[in-house]
Amino acid sequence: MPYLNTGGFVTSFALVASAAQTVQIVARGPDGSERCSFMQPMSTGQHVAILAATELPCMVGGEGFLDFIGQDVGLSAVGFTAADEGLGAFTTFTPWGILASP
Amino acid sequence: MHRPLFLSLLIAAPLVMNAQVPPGVQVQPTANMRPIPADEAASKRIILPGDTMIPQIANGQLEGGQIFFTIFEVMSLVGVPATVEIRFWDPDGNVMPLPLAGGGDPVKGISSVGLQGTFDPRGGGVQITIATGAPVQIGYATVQSTPPNSVAVIAIFNNRGARRAALSGIHPAGHPSS
Numbered sequence: 001m002p003y004l005n006t007g008g009f010v011t012s013f014a015l016v017a018s019a020a021q022t023v024q025i026v027a028r029g030p031d032g033s034e035r036c037s038f039m040q041p042m043s044t045g046q047h048v049a050i051l052a053a054t055e056l057p058c059m060v061g062g063e064g065f066l067d068f069i070g071q072d073v074g075l076s077a078v079g080f081t082a083a084d085e086g087l088g089a090f091t092t093f094t095p096w097g098i099l100a101s102p
Numbered sequence: 103m104h105r106p107l108f109l110s111l112l113i114a115a116p117l118v119m120n121a122q123v124p125p126g127v128q129v130q131p132t133a134n135m136r137p138i139p140a141d142e143a144a145s146k147r148i149i150l151p152g153d154t155m156i157p158q159i160a161n162g163q164l165e166g167g168q169i170f171f172t173i174f175e176v177m178s179l180v181g182v183p184a185t186v187e188i189r190f191w192d193p194d195g196n197v198m199p200l201p202l203a204g205g206g207d208p209v210k211g212i213s214s215v216g217l218q219g220t221f222d223p224r225g226g227g228v229q230i231t232i233a234t235g236a237p238v239q240i241g242y243a244t245v246q247s248t249p250p251n252s253v254a255v256i257a258i259f260n261n262r263g264a265r266r267a268a269l270s271g272i273h274p275a276g277h278p279s280s
Contacts, residue, residue, distance in 0.1 A: 014157045014158035014242070015157065016155060016157045016242045043194075043195070044195060045191065045194070045195020045196075046193065046194060046195055047157070047158075047191065047192070047193040047194075047195070047240075047241055047242045048193065049158055049193075049240060076155035076157045076242075077157055078156075078157040078158050080158075
């Protein structure tokens, strides 16, 4: 998922876990290099909505993309990039979901 | 600096639901929201194969007066009657009742915990508008349909203060498959 935290834009995302797991979220720069990451424990059916830069300080003032690495037990997500009121822009990334292998 | 929109979505609200059924669309009154079987309840495995996920919904009023609400648009894609069930969940995976104006609309299958209805073949669909007025509520929604994958669903976030909206989900993009 691309992110943009410059020019008044801020990226956030929401996750829903189909089953308990720990999700690794990796922030990468425009060149694909890993900048920082964090682990998000999730219980079955749990939803979290996260302002990305609060958990991934390397994203402040930058741009790139995020990797979401689950544990093949089911995970759905949607991303948002919002601008300050003066700009009024709002972009939603296509939601996606992966259920566990049978 | 104003609070960015996403912050509102991370917090989210109260509501009112209104349904507008286009001409020719049949929404049958049914008992709302099937009970979760005991084995599912025990594990809280509430996301099932065939569900379409709306990973974020936000409804309510924030400090400062910003109001967010989510609109669901559901449309039948198949040539046979399609039943659809939308369920609202809180961040812990528990049922999240949303306060409705007038207590919902049982004729259209709409209650505080979601929608359960039947659409005519290739019916135009139904719109559920969850307005707000009270504290913010956030969570997510699951959509199940019979036959499987027989409906298209989008959810749209609206921010009345900023006059902007965002598309939040499109079937089958948010559809977990086994």
